Amino acid sequence: MKDKSKHNGHGQHKHHNREQEQHSDNGAKLETPAGAGTIAPTAHVPEAGFQKLGKDCGYEKELARLQIELVKLQEWIRHKGLRVIVLFEGRDAAGKGGAIKRVTESLNPRICRVVALGTPTEREKSQWYFQRYVPHLPAGGEMVLFDRSWYNRAGVERVMGFCTEREYQEFMQSCPEFERMLVRSGIILIKYWFSVSDAEQERRFQDRMDKPTKRWKLSPMDLESRKHWADYSRAKDEMFAITDTKQCPWYVVNAENKKCARLNVIRHLLSLIPYQDLTPEPLKLPRLEKSKYVRPPMHEQNFIPQVYR
Numbered sequence: 001m002k003d004k005s006k007h008n009g010h011g012q013h014k015h016h017n018r019e020q021e022q023h024s025d026n027g028a029k030l031e032t033p034a035g036a037g038t039i040a041p042t043a044h045v046p047e048a049g050f051q052k053l054g055k056d057c058g059y060e061k062e063l064a065r066l067q068i069e070l071v072k073l074q075e076w077i078r079h080k081g082l083r084v085i086v087l088f089e090g091r092d093a094a095g096k097g098g099a100i101k102r103v104t105e106s107l108n109p110r111i112c113r114v115v116a117l118g119t120p121t122e123r124e125k126s127q128w129y130f131q132r133y134v135p136h137l138p139a140g141g142e143m144v145l146f147d148r149s150w151y152n153r154a155g156v157e158r159v160m161g162f163c164t165e166r167e168y169q170e171f172m173q174s175c176p177e178f179e180r181m182l183v184r185s186g187i188i189l190i191k192y193w194f195s196v197s198d199a200e201q202e203r204r205f206q207d208r209m210d211k212p213t214k215r216w217k218l219s220p221m222d223l224e225s226r227k228h229w230a231d232y233s234r235a236k237d238e239m240f241a242i243t244d245t246k247q248c249p250w251y252v253v254n255a256e257n258k259k260c261a262r263l264n265v266i267r268h269l270l271s272l273i274p275y276q277d278l279t280p281e282p283l284k285l286p287r288l289e290k291s292k293y294v295r296p297p298m299h300e301q302n303f304i305p306q307v308y309r
Contacts, residue, residue, distance in 0.1 A: 096194050114145045
């Protein structure tokens with residue numbers, strides 16, 4: 001049953017975009033958020049409606065502008081001692097990693113860090129399910145981006161049989177309460193689901209197989225998931241039915257176009273956390289004071305070969 005509890009009062013989820021579904025040309029369901037392109041404005045991200053990438057705005061220029069705003073948000077999080085969690089979930093090859101990279105590449109890793117946990121150990125399997133994630137929750141002045149999260153249980157573990165029916169049902173019952181506990185403690189929790197069609201996923205898988213620099217992204221589990229497309233769709237729908245709550249809603253990202261998805265998710269993230277510009281005043285580089293200290297000869301140091309000059 002949907003959670004009908006009132007807003008928690010932290011102000012982080014003002015717009016709850018409900019998911020709509022349409023069919024791609026090959027018959028696969030392609031999920032898109034209702035009201036896409038009408039993200040709530042803030043003082044720093046003006047409402048602009050739809051913008052055609054490459055015509056109305058350039059990708060690199062717009063990304064650079066949004067990354068400057070992310071730096072301002074980072075400083076606000078540090079200054080106010082906010083605790084922020086952002087979950088990145090979705091189909092394999094939907095572009096979660098690329099979006100995370102664009103969010104973090106201009107930020108301080110001591111303030112904004114990424115958590116991407118591997119397969120649980122035997123010891124972790126014996127723990128309370130959420131226990132392995134708790135040590136990675138943010139302290140004051142931190143933002144943590146989870147590249148996949150506790151929702152593994154409702155997705156890959158459910159579909160591939162890595163958990164029992166009892167463990168799955170326990171997760172579905174406990175997860176909404178676990179997330180409400182996080183929100184009640186003052187944590188800002190934001191959940192993104194990256195959606196992509198089966199045809200586009202196949203194209204990206206093929207691209208990874210063809211390029212040695214991307215081949216590491218493909219795992220046997222990724223390839224096996226292709227056989228279970230409908231099962232993953234069903235698992236996702238069941239997961240949304242229980243965990244898409246008013247306090248902790250899911251936001252669906254149409255990820256058919258990677259560049260658009262990156263810009264859209266950054267812009268949306270900026271719209272969810274009100275912040276002020278705390279950019280420090282320009283600094284003046286102090287004069288270099290040279291002393292009479294005589295340094296050791298340069299040839300006594302081990303320099304790497306200068307192959308490129």
